[in-house]
Amino acid sequence: MDLDALRYGNLAELGEAITDWEQMAKKLAELGKNAEDNLKAKAEKARWAGVNATVSREFIAKTAAEFTDAHAEANSIANILSDTRGELISYRTQLNDAIKRATDQHLTVMDTGNGTFSVVGNTRPDWASDPSGKTGATDQKVVDAFCKEIQGILAKATESDKTAAQALRLLVDQAKYGFADSSYADRDEAAKAIAAAEGLARMGKDPAGMSLNDIAAFNRTMEKYHDDPLFAEQFAKRLGAKGTLQFWTEMTHSHAGAQGAELEAMKDMQTNLGLTLATASFSESDAMRDWKKDLIAESNTSFKATGSMSPFGALGSQVISSLMHRGQFDTEFLDGYREKLFKADKAAGGSGANDLWVKGYDAVDLVFGDGNGRDPLAGLFDGLSHNPEAAEHAFESKSDLDHLLGTTRYMDRGESLGRALESAVTGIAAGDTPSTAPPHSAAQAEIMANIMNAVARPDSGEELVTKGLGESFGDMAAAYMPEISQALAGPSSDSVFLTNSGAPDAFQGERVPDVVRFLSATAADPAGRAGIIYGESIYTGSLLESHLSDSSLFDGPREQVIENIGRNAGIVEGLVGHSVADGDVKAAVAGEKDYNDALKAKGDFAKSWAAIGLAGLKLPEHLGGEVMGSVVGGGAGAVAGAAIDRLIEGQQMKGAKDEGLYMSAKDLYAMRDSVNQQTQWSTEDALARHHVDLPKDGTDALVRNAVNAGWDASSEYLSSTKERP
Numbered sequence: 109m110d111l112d113a114l115r116y117g118n119l120a121e122l123g124e125a126i127t128d129w130e131q132m133a134k135k136l137a138e139l140g141k142n143a144e145d146n147l148k149a150k151a152e153k154a155r156w157a158g159v160n161a162t163v164s165r166e167f168i169a170k171t172a173a174e175f176t177d178a179h180a181e182a183n184s185i186a187n188i189l190s191d192t193r194g195e196l197i198s199y200r201t202q203l204n205d206a207i208k209r210a211t212d213q214h215l216t217v218m219d220t221g222n223g224t225f226s227v228v229g230n231t232r233p234d235w236a237s238d239p240s241g242k243t244g245a246t247d248q249k250v251v252d253a254f255c256k257e258i259q260g261i262l263a264k265a266t267e268s269d270k271t272a273a274q275a276l277r278l279l280v281d282q283a284k285y286g287f288a289d290s291s292y293a294d295r296d297e298a299a300k301a302i303a304a305a306e307g308l309a310r311m312g313k314d315p316a317g318m319s320l321n322d323i324a325a326f327n328r329t330m331e332k333y334h335d336d337p338l339f340a341e342q343f344a345k346r347l348g349a350k351g352t353l354q355f356w357t358e359m360t361h362s363h364a365g366a367q368g369a370e371l372e373a374m375k376d377m378q379t380n381l382g383l384t385l386a387t388a389s390f391s392e393s394d395a396m397r398d399w400k401k402d403l404i405a406e407s408n409t410s411f412k413a414t415g416s417m418s419p420f421g422a423l424g425s426q427v428i429s430s431l432m433h434r435g436q437f438d439t440e441f442l443d444g445y446r447e448k449l450f451k452a453d454k455a456a457g458g459s460g461a462n463d464l465w466v467k468g469y470d471a472v473d474l475v476f477g478d479g480n481g482r483d484p485l486a487g488l489f490d491g492l493s494h495n496p497e498a499a500e501h502a503f504e505s506k507s508d509l510d511h512l513l514g515t516t517r518y519m520d521r522g523e524s525l526g527r528a529l530e531s532a533v534t535g536i537a538a539g540d541t542p543s544t545a546p547p548h549s550a551a552q553a554e555i556m557a558n559i560m561n562a563v564a565r566p567d568s569g570e571e572l573v574t575k576g577l578g579e580s581f582g583d584m585a586a587a588y589m590p591e592i593s594q595a596l597a598g599p600s601s602d603s604v605f606l607t608n609s610g611a612p613d614a615f616q617g618e619r620v621p622d623v624v625r626f627l628s629a630t631a632a633d634p635a636g637r638a639g640i641i642y643g644e645s646i647y648t649g650s651l652l653e654s655h656l657s658d659s660s661l662f663d664g665p666r667e668q669v670i671e672n673i674g675r676n677a678g679i680v681e682g683l684v685g686h687s688v689a690d691g692d693v694k695a696a697v698a699g700e701k702d703y704n705d706a707l708k709a710k711g712d713f714a715k716s717w718a719a720i721g722l723a724g725l726k727l728p729e730h731l732g733g734e735v736m737g738s739v740v741g742g743g744a745g746a747v748a749g750a751a752i753d754r755l756i757e758g759q760q761m762k763g764a765k766d767e768g769l770y771m772s773a774k775d776l777y778a779m780r781d782s783v784n785q786q787t788q789w790s791t792e793d794a795l796a797r798h799h800v801d802l803p804k805d806g807t808d809a810l811v812r813n814a815v816n817a818g819w820d821a822s823s824e825y826l827s828s829t830k831e832r833p
Contacts, residue, residue, distance in 0.1 A: 109266040111219040111258070114200055115207075122193050129186035137183075184279060188298055192272040199265040203258065210254045217258065225262075227254045271299035278302070278338050278393070301339040304329050309346030315358035316414060323373050330380035334435075340387035345395050349402035353411050353427045356381065360430075360474050361413030374476040379434050386435030386494075400441045403428060407448060407484075418471035422481075425449060426465070429487025430474035436537065437491050442498035449488055450508055458514040461485075466519075485512075489524035492531060494539070499532035500551060506558045513562050513572055522576025529559060530580050534587045536720075545720045547607075548588070553614035556588055557622070560615070564625035566830070570632065578633025579706075585630055586643025586717060591615050593647065593676050595623050596825075603662050604672045606654060621829040627680070628687040628826060634706035637684055641707070642714035644680045645755060648673055648787055649748035650718075652794040666802065671814040674787050678818020679825070681783040686823050689776045690832055711756035718748040747793045751786060784815045 207217045214230040229247055275298035308329055311318060318326070333339035347355060356378075363374050389400060407428065412421035428445070456464040466482045474481030481487065492499040503509045516522040527538045533556040535546040548556075563569045563581065573581060585592065590607030595615035597605060602612055615623050630636040655661055655669050662669045788811045795802060826832060 109262055109269055110221070110223055111203070111217070111225045111262060114196065114203055114262065114265050115219075117196075117200075119193055119196060119200075122189065126186060126189045126193060129182060129189060133183040133186050181279065184298075185276060188272055188275055188279075191296065192268055195268045196265060199261050199268070202261050203265075206254060206257050206261065213250060215251060215254060217254070223262075223266075225258065227251050227258070271302065274302060275299060275338060278341060298338055301333055301336045302342050304333055305339045305342035306346055309343050312343075312347045312355045313351065315355050315362065318359075320370060320373065323377060327373060327376045327380055330384055331376070334380050334383040335387055337387060337391060340384045341391040341393065341396055343384060344388040344399055349399050350406055350409075352385070352403070353406055353409075353424050356427055356431060356474070357411040357422055358413050360476075361416055363476075364473060366476065371476060378431065378476050382431040382433060383435040385431055386437045386491075389438040389441045400438075400444075404441075404445050404448060407445070416471075420468060420471065422469070422472045422474060423465075423484070425484040426469070426472060426474055426481050429484035429491070430481035432487040432491035433475075434494075435491075436494040437498075439495055439498045439501070442488075442491060442495055443501055446488060446492070446498070446502050449485055450502070450512075453485060453515070454508065454511050458511065459518045461515045462518050483519055483521055485519075486521045486524045489521065489528040490538075493524070493527035494531070494537045496531045496535045496537055499528050500535075500555065503529065503532045503555050503558075504551060509555070509558055510562055513559075513577075514568075516572060516575040516577065517568075520576070522572075523580075526577040526580025529555075529577075530583055530587075533559070533584055541716045542720055545587075548591070548609045548611065550611040550614070553588075553591060553609065553611035556584060556591075557614055557619055559584065560619070560622045560626035563629050564622040564829075569625070570629040573629050573633050573636060578630060579635035579639065581626070581630040582633065582636030582639025582643075585627060585636075586639045586646070586714075588615075589643045589647040589680075592623055592627075592680070595620050596679050597672070597676060601672075604651075604655075604669055605676065606651060606661065624683060624825045624829045627683045628830065631684040631687040634703040635710060637688070637703060638706040638710045639714075640684055641681065642710060642717065642752065642755065644677060644783075645751040645786060645790070646714065646718050646748040648677045649751040649790040649794070652790050653747040653797065656794040656800050657798045666800065667807075667810055670791060670807065671810055674791075674811045674814030675818035675821070677783055677787045678780075678815035678820075679822045680818075682780070682819035682822025683826060685776055685779040685783075685819070686826055688779075690826075708756060711752060714752050714755075715749065718752060746797065747790050750793055751790050754786065754789065780816070780819045783819070784812055787811050787815055 210217050210227060216228050216230060218226050218228070220226050229251065279298070308326060311322060311326060344352060359374070359377065363370060366374050388396060403424075406424035409424045410421035411424060411427055412418070425448075429449075452464065453461050461483075465484060469482045472480065472482050479486065492502050503512075512525060516525060531537055533548070533552050535548070535552060536542060559581075563572055590605055591609055591612055591614055593605040594601050594607070594612055599613070599616060627640060630640060651673050652670070655673075656666065659666060788808050791807060791811050792804075794800075795807070
């Protein structure tokens with residue numbers, strides 16, 4: 109920075125710009141709040157149909173998010189500008205003070221252009237009469253001291269100006285269209301993030317030189333900044349696409365066989381590096397678009413570590429995917445990468461996938477912990493599981509879906525595929541617990557129908573449940589219990605089996621046999637079976653609470669709606685019970701202990717289903733108009749919450765064998781009594797909570813007869829859709 113620029117620059121104009129940005133940020137904050145509280149909230153509560161159920165709702169949600177991002181970006185710009193202006197004013201004050209002190213000592217400070225300046229002494233008559241010459245020497249030291257002081261001030265001002273400009277450019281370039289969600293309190297915060305990224309990128313270019321202490325420092329920095337957009341982009345750009353892949357190849361080779369503290373450090377590095385790259389993938393700057401394009405282009409490149417004795421290196425796709433197990437990557441990037449991998453995997457054929465990705469790569473181990481990273485689709489599936497939008501895109505093609513499900517017979521990718529499918533059909537990322545469950549779109553329901561169709565196939569469908577997909581199938585069944593219930597009940601049952609699904613009738617008609625066979629097959633997996641049981645119990649409790657709190661939801665006697673709900677509970681759980689009792693499915697169940705353990709393990713997870721409104725039910729206006737299950741335990745959703753607690757605790761049944769509720773299926777009729785008792789308890793809870801006066805004995809009898817009728821009907825459903833022993 110030129111001396112005169114700092115000394116005489118017009119910072120008032122910068123102050124005006126800051127004021128404009130601050131006012132803009134304030135207005136955007138108000139618009140963002142209105143968009144979230146009004147536009148988005150109303151869109152989520154609306155009963156959309158047809159195209160509006162997907163396009164309009166999604167557009168409104170994204171528009172509301174853009175207002176939030178716009179506020180974050182505007183606020184960051186205002187903060188960085190304000191902080192920089194304050195620093196420049198401080199440096200100007202320091203500069204003027206130094207110049208004044210120099211002038212007092214008869215020195216002149218001048219700007220000489222191009223960032224240079226001079227400090228020279230004024231001519232004094234008495235200097236020539238000093239015979240010792242000490243005055244001149246002393247004055248030179250003073251000149252040097254002022255030069256050093258002024259140079260330091262200008263250097264700090266230059267750094268402040270330079271890093272502010274860099275941060276602002278990076279911030280604005282993050283989003284090609286719309287706004288980035290980056291948020292910084294001041295210039296220093298943004299500058300530190302950029303500097304930290306540059307430091308780690310320098311380390312990454314010499315992985316062989318990284319000691320365990322360096323790795324620990326690397327992890328500490330990445331753990332702090334992996335969600336920071338400027339840090340992530342700068343790190344990825346500095347290392348480059350090819351450099352990023354080579355870096356991880358070198359690290360996995362250098363630390364192969366790591367144990368103890370070294371192993372934990374490498375696990376942390378893999379997680380932090382993956383999270384950082386996920387954040388970087390959202391940048392739409394020209395440099396990052398090139399980085400993502402280059403990364404995909406390197407998917408077939410062989411990467412060998414320095415000093416590796418193996419003739420084969422790791423494929424770029426294997427390296428990329430090994431870093432996708434954590435973090436949410438950008439949808440567009442995942443779409444492009446997924447298309448390339450799916451095409452190659454499909455061309456290889458079902459059994460050929462193992463030859464394509466695994467055979468010949470025995471020396472490749474890119475994962476610290478479980479797995480080895482040789483199958484790039486396993487990592488990709490985990491990446492998709494954290495991005496529901498990209499996951500939905502991935503499985504829209506029935507041909508691709510059928511192929512991928514089929515490959516689980518030859519590849520150990522079932523669990524990761526299951527997580528990706530869950531994300532695709534529910535709209536909820538793996539590990540997330542949103543406040544409300546997004547309603548199912550027609551596209552999501554179609555993917556779910558295709559999954560059920562694949563599992564329902566007589567030749568090989570049931571086998572899929574044993575390939576690591578069973579638990580995910582159970583979770584998906586639970587999430588789609590409203591649509592499943594309407595399918596089993598038949599047309600015009602939406603007034604009883606409430607939902608805000610965009611395709612509530614997606615499984616009706618000719619797809620009902622697929623539903624039946626899907627539930628039957630999933631029941632063979634202990635965790636899958638537990639998912640169905642919890643899903644039905646939560647939905648039953650939620651329905652009872654919703655209907656008994658507002659008689660206007662169903663135009664008919666309350667006894668009739670209770671009977672319909674009870675019969676549905678009997679059908680769903682009867683399908684499970686009869687399937688377990690049938691010899692061919694019973695043989696697939698490892699034992700009652702497995703199921704009991706699965707039921708307990710899934711209990712806490714099931715509570716999150718109730719908390720976010722598994723069924724997407726709408727409560728009546730006098731209860732706040734919120735989604736069912738928003739306040740488990742004390743308000744809405746308490747009936748479903750109590751049902752979960754009873755299942756977890758295995759509460760003893762009244763008048764039945766000395767067995768816990770649902771904790772044994774050795775006796776088919778004991779399980780029938782269990783669902784009967786559970787439904788009766790939920791009915792009693794709902795009646796009591798909403799002060800509905802129905803005779804207890806008559807209501808219990810009504811529920812019992814309805815459940816038993818549904819239970820008997822379930823056997824007929826099974827017999828009409830599959831061969832039974």
